[in-house]
Amino acid sequence: MSAKATVRRNKTAIQTILSGDYRLILNKVYEKELINQREYNSLKSIYREDAEGHVIELVDKIMNKGDDTCGAFLNLLQTDEDIKSTFPQLKDLNEALCVSRPVEISPPHNGVESKVKITPAKGKTMFDDGKGKGAQHVTPCSDRSRSTINDRTLLDINNELESSEVAALCFLCSDVVSRKHLEEIRQAKELFSRLSEKGLLENNTFLKELLRTIHREDLIIRLKAGSGNLEETDARRVLSNFRIMLYKIYDDMTVDGLESMKLLLKSKLGKRHLDHCKTALDVFAEMEKKELISDTHVDELYDVLQKLDAKLAKTVKHYTTRR
Structure with a gap:
């Protein structure tokens, strides 16, 4: 059984046990670099969730990263002394959490299992689940644009x-x-x-x-x-360097940095609009609507970021020199 399948099969038990101290497990997976800085900040700042809700989000994120990360996560649960002493109930799961055989990989890259290519039957809509329940807003195969991706x-x-x-x-x-x-x-x-x-x-x-x-x-x-x-x-x-640059800033920005940026832009974007901005990408979208930034005009963004983080401002500077 693959590591990801092992986590999925024992997901409920893992989440229930780890809910006893979700801050410990969050810090441990961050220390082991199973999640990055942005993911850590996002998980740490979740609100309106109880302890189990936090752990559910964490385990889902681990599973989404694929088999290698799931394997490292299972190893962490079984070998870390702090985790073993804090969550003694994990001992009862030790046998279930062992990956019984090596993962069969094709192609052999990054420990991710590749899926068998399945071509939908003629006449089915894109993303049809085989039960006649396709996605909304999907045009029939005979009418939609050609797609060579399975x-x-x-x-x-x-x-x-x-x-x-x-x-x-x-x-x-x-x-x-x-x-x-x-x-x-x-x-x-x-x-x-x-x-x-x-x-x-x-x-x-x-x-x-x-x-x-x-x-x-x-x-x-x-x-x-x-x-x-x-x-x-x-x-x-098609995917513009402007969008990629903005995403990189979002990716590197801390929760505190986001709040500081919103404060600096309050007079130009308005409190009502900023209150609806949960991420830096939301702020950037509002700045575009107000024509404060565009692919040819990033001075406003650069000035704001200079007051927050020189590294983030450097990302904008790098974009302007390569534009």
Whole structure:
């Protein structure tokens, strides 16, 4: 059984046990670099959730990172002395948490299992689950734009993405999908349908660039396995360096940094609009609406970031020199 399957099979028990001290397990997975700084800040700042809710979010994030991360997580639960002493109930799960055999990998890269390519039967809609329950806003196969990416693969990717990642993908696609349509999107499969209509899924290059930008290399492996041998093109002709630059700032910004940025922009964006901004990407979207930033005008953003973090300001400076 793979490590990810082992975590999934014992998910409820793991979550119940770790809820006894969710701050300890959060700090431990961060120390072992199973989550990055932004993910740590996001998990630490979750509100309106009890201890179990925090642990559920953490375990889901670990599972979304693929088999290697799940294996490291299981090893941490079984070998870390602080964890073993804090959660003695884990001893009862030791046998269940052991991965019984090595993961069979194809292709052998990054410990991520590739999925068998499944082509939907003729006449089914994109992302049809085989029970006649396809996604909303999906046009029939006979009418929609050609997509050479396996529909089953796109559904698998949809199921692995968290809501925050879907929001990030929508932001990155702001130049190719209308804002009105993006506001209606709640799941990645809805975004994929819009991209298919635009002809952006006729090869895997654009989606691969999107996934690479949000650090989901594990899903790129799955995408390649479900796409066949396709000719690659330059995705950055569509995915702008401007969007990538803004995402990098969001990725590196701390929770405190976000609050400070909102405070500095309060007079120009207004408290009412800023109160609805939960991430730096939300703030950037509001700045675009107010025409404070664009792909050719980033001075306002640079001035704000200089007051917050020289490293973040340097990201903007680097963009302007390469524009």
